[in-house]
Amino acid sequence: MKIAISLDENKGLDSQASNIFGRCNYYLVFNVEDETFTIEENPAKSASGGAGIQAAQWIINQEAEAVVSGNLGPKAYDVLAAGKIAAYRHNGGTAQEIIKAYKEEKLECLLEPNVDAHSGLN
Amino acid sequence: MKEVLIISGKGGTGKTTVSAALADLASKSHALVLVDADVDAANLELLLEPTHEETFPFRSAHVAVIDQDLCIQCGICEEVCRFDAVRRDENDTFRIDPSYCEGCLACLHACPSDAIQKMQHQNGEWYRSKTTYGTLFHANLYPGEENSGKLVSQIKTDAREFAEAKDVHFLLIDGPPGIGCPVTAACTGADLAVIVTEPTMTGFHDMRRVKAVAEHFRIPTQLVINKCDLNLSVQQEMLKYAAEEKMHVAGMIPYDEAIMHAQAEGKPVTQSLREPYFDLFQDLWLAIEKAIYE
Amino acid sequence: MVITIASGKGGTGKTTVASNLAYVLAQTQKDAETWLIDCDVEAPNAALFLDPVYDSEQKVERLLPVIDQEACTACGVCVEICTYNALAVAGGKTLFFKELCHACGSCARNCPEGAISERPEEIGKLQKGMSGDLHFAHGALTIGFSSPPPVIRDLKKWVLDPSAETTTYFLDASPGTSCPVVETMRGSDFALLVTEPTPFGLHDLKLVAELNEKEFQLPSGIVINKSGRNDAIIESFAAQKGIPILMRIPLSREIAESYSAGKLLVETQPQYTQKFTNVIAQIRSLIQTKGAIQ
Numbered sequence: 001m002k003i004a005i006s007l008d009e010n011k012g013l014d015s016q017a018s019n020i021f022g023r024c025n026y027y028l029v030f031n032v033e034d035e036t037f038t039i040e041e042n043p044a045k046s047a048s049g050g051a052g053i054q055a056a057q058w059i060i061n062q063e064a065e066a067v068v069s070g071n072l073g074p075k076a077y078d079v080l081a082a083g084k085i086a087a088y089r090h091n092g093g094t095a096q097e098i099i100k101a102y103k104e105e106k107l108e109c110l111l112e113p114n115v116d117a118h119s120g121l122n
Numbered sequence: 123m124k125e126v127l128i129i130s131g132k133g134g135t136g137k138t139t140v141s142a143a144l145a146d147l148a149s150k151s152h153a154l155v156l157v158d159a160d161v162d163a164a165n166l167e168l169l170l171e172p173t174h175e176e177t178f179p180f181r182s183a184h185v186a187v188i189d190q191d192l193c194i195q196c197g198i199c200e201e202v203c204r205f206d207a208v209r210r211d212e213n214d215t216f217r218i219d220p221s222y223c224e225g226c227l228a229c230l231h232a233c234p235s236d237a238i239q240k241m242q243h244q245n246g247e248w249y250r251s252k253t254t255y256g257t258l259f260h261a262n263l264y265p266g267e268e269n270s271g272k273l274v275s276q277i278k279t280d281a282r283e284f285a286e287a288k289d290v291h292f293l294l295i296d297g298p299p300g301i302g303c304p305v306t307a308a309c310t311g312a313d314l315a316v317i318v319t320e321p322t323m324t325g326f327h328d329m330r331r332v333k334a335v336a337e338h339f340r341i342p343t344q345l346v347i348n349k350c351d352l353n354l355s356v357q358q359e360m361l362k363y364a365a366e367e368k369m370h371v372a373g374m375i376p377y378d379e380a381i382m383h384a385q386a387e388g389k390p391v392t393q394s395l396r397e398p399y400f401d402l403f404q405d406l407w408l409a410i411e412k413a414i415y416e
Numbered sequence: 417m418v419i420t421i422a423s424g425k426g427g428t429g430k431t432t433v434a435s436n437l438a439y440v441l442a443q444t445q446k447d448a449e450t451w452l453i454d455c456d457v458e459a460p461n462a463a464l465f466l467d468p469v470y471d472s473e474q475k476v477e478r479l480l481p482v483i484d485q486e487a488c489t490a491c492g493v494c495v496e497i498c499t500y501n502a503l504a505v506a507g508g509k510t511l512f513f514k515e516l517c518h519a520c521g522s523c524a525r526n527c528p529e530g531a532i533s534e535r536p537e538e539i540g541k542l543q544k545g546m547s548g549d550l551h552f553a554h555g556a557l558t559i560g561f562s563s564p565p566p567v568i569r570d571l572k573k574w575v576l577d578p579s580a581e582t583t584t585y586f587l588d589a590s591p592g593t594s595c596p597v598v599e600t601m602r603g604s605d606f607a608l609l610v611t612e613p614t615p616f617g618l619h620d621l622k623l624v625a626e627l628n629e630k631e632f633q634l635p636s637g638i639v640i641n642k643s644g645r646n647d648a649i650i651e652s653f654a655a656q657k658g659i660p661i662l663m664r665i666p667l668s669r670e671i672a673e674s675y676s677a678g679k680l681l682v683e684t685q686p687q688y689t690q691k692f693t694n695v696i697a698q699i700r701s702l703i704q705t706k707g708a709i710q
Contacts, residue, residue, distance in 0.1 A: 008283065019123075019286075023279045048182055048272045049307075050501025050516045057495060057504045073310060074340075075513050083506030131459055133591040134427005138616070162592035163424050163620040204520055221598070221631065226499050226520030265593040265627035271562065299426040299591055300458040306515075306562050323678035324431070324461040331459060334559050352669075353676035377672065386614060386646065 003102060004029050004059045005095050006069040010039050013096040019070025019089070022051035028095050029062050032103075052076030059085060065113070068098055072110060086113035123285065124414045125293040127159075127312040129336070131328030133299035135320045136348035136375070139385055140406070141296035142169040145255040146390035147407040152292045154256035155285040159308040160298040161246065161261040161273045169390055172251035172258050180246040180261065182272045185223040186230050188216055192237035199229035199238065221266070248277050250284070255390075256294075257284060274298065274307035282311075301335045309339045314414050316372060318346045321357040329360070333369070344370045344413060346406060349377035370413070373406030375399070418576070418585045419699060420604040420634075424620030426591035428610045429641035429665065431456075434588035435465045436681050440692040441584055442550035448582040452547075453575060454554035455600040456590035457540060457567040463554055464678045466547035476540035476555065476570045478519035483510045487531035494523040494532060515560050540567035542574055551575075564596040578603060584696075593627045601628070605703050607636040608695075609659070613646040618653060625657060635706040637662040637699060660702070662695045 006024035007015040018024035023045050030037040044054035052072065056079035059067050066086040080087050088107035090098050101107050128144070130137045138160075145156055158166035186207075188199070193216060200208040200216065207222035208229065218229070220243075230238040248261035259281040261273050278295065285293055295312070298304040309315065315336040319329040329345070336343050345364050350357055357374075364371050375381070381399060384391040392403050421434040431454075438452035454462040481494075481503075492505045502516035503523060514537065524532040539561045544553035555571040557564050576585055589600040601607060607628045611621040621638070628634055636659050640650050643664035654661050665671065665681075665688075674684040682689045 008286075018283075020279065020282065023275070044501075046182075047501055048499070049275075050513065051275070053501045053504050053513060053516070057501075057506070060504075060506050061492075071311070079504045079506050079511060082504075082509060082511055085506075130426075132427065132461070133425065162594045163426075163623055165425070165616045165619060168615045168619060202521070202525070224518060224520070226518055226522060227497075228520045228522040228525070231497055231522055231526055263594060265623050266598050266631045267594060301557070301559065320676070322676040323464040324459075325676075327461060327464060328459045331559070349672075349676075352672055356676060377669070379667075382614075388615060 001033070002029050002031050002062065002064040003066040003068060004062060004064040005067070005098055006042070007039065007095060012039070013037070013094065015039070015095050017068070017090055017093060017095055017098050019092070021069040021072055021076055022055045024069070027059070029064055030099055050075065053079055056080050056083070066102070068102060068107060077111065080111055084113070085111070087111035123282065123291050123293060125295060125312045126410060126414060127295045127297050127308055127315045128318060129297035129305060129308070129315055129332050130299055130318045131301065131332035132319070132325050135318050135325055137299070137318045138165045138169065138296055139381070139391060140316070140318050140346060140348070141166060141294065142390035143392045143403045144407055144410065145170065145294055146392045147404060148292065148294060148411070149255040153290040154292050154294055155281050155290050156253065156256050156258040157277055157281045157293060157295040158258065158260040159274045159278065159295050159304065161263045161277070161304065162298065164260050164262055166296045167251070167258065167260055168388060169385070170253040170255060170258060171388065172253045174249060174251045176250045178248050179244050180248055180273055180276065181242045181244045183245040183267060184225045184240045184242045185220045186218050186225065186227055186238050187241045188218055189237045189239060190215065192235050194235050194237070196234060198232050198234065202228050202232040204228070246273050248273065250280070256290070259284070271304050271307035274304050278308070278311070301331050305332065305335055309336060309341060312341050314410065315341045315343045316346060316410060317343055318348055319360065320349045321347060321353045321360055323356065326356055326360055342413070344372040344410065346373045346375070347371065348375045350374040352377045370409070372409040373402060375402050417606070417700065417703065418578070418587065418604045419606045419608055420587045420589055420601045421608045421610060422589040422597055422601065422624050423591055423610045424593055424624035425611070425617055428612045428617060429639070430591070430610045431462050431465065431588050432641065432675060432681060433608065433610050433639050434586050435462050436688065437692050437696060438550055438586040439466065439547070439680055440682055440689050441696055442548065444693060446549060448584070449551055449580070450549070451551040451553065451575065451583065451585045452588065453571065453585060454588045455568050455571065455596070456588060457555040457557045457564045457571070457596070458590060460554040460556055462588050463552070465680050466550065466552055468545040468547040468552040470543045470545035472544050474542040474574060475538045476542060476567045477536035478539050478566060479521060479534040480514055480517055480519055480537040481512060481523050481532045482535045483512055484531045484533070485509055487529050489529055491528060494527055497522050497526050515562060518563065540570070542571050544575055564590070565599040568596055568599045593623045597627065598631060601632055601634070604632070604634055606699050607632070607634045608639060608662070608699065609636055610639045610641055611650055612642045613640055613644065613650050615649070618649050621650065621653065625659065635702045637702060639695070640664045642667040660698070662698050663691060
C-alpha cells in the first residue's frame with residue numbers, strides 16, 4: 001500500500017516534510033511493501049483556487065491509501081473521505097522520520113482509514 | 123503556527139491602522155511574519171517603512187486566444203462562451219476580448235479545429251521586504267486584473283513557508299476589505315479573525331456580513347470598534363450584538379484626530395501615541411495574544 | 417449620462433458622494449430620471465442612506481452542474497476540464513464544490529456519459545425601488561459565492577439603459593481596482609474619484625487613476641473627502657495628471673457623525689446641496705469637452 005507525504009523540498013527521503021496540504025512543493029508517494037518511492041512536483045501548487053481539492057484528487061489518482069501532511073481544509077477533507085483515504089498530521093521532520101512514525105502508528109489521525117465522509121461538512 | 127487575520131467588511135474602518143499597531147506590539151515579544159493581503163490596494167507598507175528585498179512576477183491569469191490560421195469561423199466559441207468574451211467583426215473574424223475572458227477554456231474544449239490556445243500573462247507582482255517588526259510579504263495586483271484570491275494565497279503560502287524556515291510561529295495578516303474571493307483566500311488557515319469595525323450603520327451592516335464569512339470557515343472572531351464614540355447608539359447596538367453572538371470585544375478605540383495624525387507619520391500609531399491611546403492598543407494586543415495562546 | 421464613483425481605497429466616502437449627488441439631482445431635475453445603482457455587491461450600503469421603498473426584486477442565477485451519480489462512470493473527464501477545481505472524482509462518485517464553480521458549462525458539455533445536467537442556482541439578489549424622486553437599485557452577492565462581476569453585470573442590464581439620453585445614472589463602485597470595479601466602470605461616461613488627503617488616500621487614488629488610464633480613458637474628476645491642511649498631497653498628483661478637483665468636503669466630526677447615523681449630508685447640512693449641484697454641472701461640462709476633442 002502507498003502513502004503520500006507533503007514535502008517542502010526534493011532531497012529524497014531526507015526531504016523536510018511540509019504541513020501544507022494543497023500548495024506544498026512536492027509529494028512523495030511511498031510504497032510500504034517494497035519501500036520504493038517517487039517524488040513529484042505538486043500539480044496543485046499553482047492552482048488558482050481549489051488547490052486542496054486538486055491535491056486530494058491527485059493523491060487518489062496515485063492510488064495512495066493514506067496521506068501525511070498538515071491541517072486539511074473542509075473541501076480537501078471531503079474529497080479524501082469520499083475516496084476513503086486516511087489522513088494524518090505530522091509534527092515536522094524528514095520523510096524518513098515520518099514514514100517510521102507512520103509504521104509505528106505514532107501520527108495524529110485526522111481522518112480514519114476506510115470511513116465514509118462525515119455528514120455536516122460541505 | 124498561529125495566524126491572526128484582521129478583516130473588516132467595510133473599507134476605511136482602520137484595519138491597517140490596527141494591523142500595524144499589532145505588528146509593533148506583538149513584535150516586542152514574538153518573532154513575526156507579516157502579510158498584507160489587500161493586494162488591490164496594499165497600504166500596510168506605508169506604515170512599516172519596508173526595505174525591499176525581492177520582487178516576484180505573478181502570472182495566474184490565463185485567457186483563451188484564437189489562432190486565426192486554424193480558425194474555421196464556425197462560431198461555436200461564441201455560442202459556448204458565457205462571459206460575452208467572443209467578438210465577431212463584419213468579416214466574421216472571431217476574436218476573444220481578454221478583458222471579458224475568464225479563462226474557463228470552454229471555447230478551447232469546444233473548438234472543432236483546435237484553433238484556441240491558453241495564454242498566460244503577468245497580472246501582478248509580489249514582494250518580500252524587511253521591516254523592523256518582521257519580514258513583510260505584500261503584493262500588487264495590476265489595476266483591472268482578476269484573481270486577487272490567488273495572489274492572496276500565493277503570498278500567504280510563501281509567508282508561511284518562510285516563517286517555518288525561520289522558525290517563526292506567528293503570522294499576522296492585514297486582510298482585504300469586502301467578503302469576496304480575496305477575503306475567502308485570506309481566511310484559509312486563520313486561527314483568529316479580528317474584525318475591525320466602526321459604529322456606523324454601514325460598518326455594522328458589513329461587520330455582520332464578514333463575520334458570516336469567517337464562520338463559514340469555522341474561524342473564531344473578535345471585535346474591535348474603532349472610532350467608537352462617533353455614534354453611541356450604534357455602538358450600543360454593536361455591543362449588544364457582540365454579546366448575543368458571544369463575540370469578545372477586544373478593544374474600543376475613540377475617534378480622535380490624535381490617532382489620525384499619528385498615522386500620517388508613516389509609522390504604526392503605537393510608536394507615537396502616549397496614554398491613554400497607547401494603552402488601548404496594548405490591551406487590544408494582550409486580548410488577542412490571550413485568545414490565540416489559550 | 418453614466419457616472420461611476422470609485423476610489424481605490426475603502427472608506428474614503430464613495431457612497432457618501434454618490435448618494436448625495438444622486439439625491440440632489442433627483443430633487444432638482446424632475447423632468448428626467450436619476451438613478452443611483454449601488455454596484456458594491458459584496459457590501460451594498462447606499463440603501464442605508466437613501467432608505468428606498470422597494471417595488472421589485474430579481475434573482476441572479478447562473479447554471480450550475482448537477483451530477484447524475486447513477487449515470488456517472490467516474491471517468492474524470494470533467495475534473496480534467498474544470499479550470500477551477502470545482503470537481504473531484506473519489507470513491508466512484510463525482511463531487512462538486514459550488515463555491516469554486518464559475519458556471520462556464522464545460523463539464524456538462526463534455527461529459528461522455530451525459531451524466532451532468534445544469535440547474536439555475538441563485539448567486540445574488542437584485543432589488544430596485546424609489547427614494548423620493550430618486551430611482552434606486554442594488555445587488556447583493558450571496559454569501560459563499562465569491563465572484564461579484566456576474567451580479568454587477570445583471571444589475572446593470574436590469575436597470576441601466578445606455579440609450580436613455582436624458583437619464584443620469586450614478587454607479588457606486590466597490591473599493592479597490594480589480595474585476596468588480598472594472599465591471600462597474602465599463603460603459604461609463606465619467607469617473608469620479610473620491611479620495612482622502614493621506615498617504616493611503618494618495619496611494620490608492622493613483623491605482624484607480626491608473627486603471628482608468630489603462631482600461632477606459634474616461635474623463636475624470638476628484639473629490640477630496642476629509643479635506644484639511646494636508647490637501648497638497650492630492651493637489652500635486654491631480655495637477656500632474658491634469659485631473660480637476662471638483663469638490664472638497666472638510667474633515668469634520670459633525671459630518672462623520674451624520675454619516676454614522678445613516679443620514680445624507682444634504683439633510684443635515686443643506687448648504688451642500690448647491691455644492692453637489694455644482695459638481696454635476698462640472699461633470700457635464702467635462703464630458704462634453706472630451707467629446708468635442710475626440
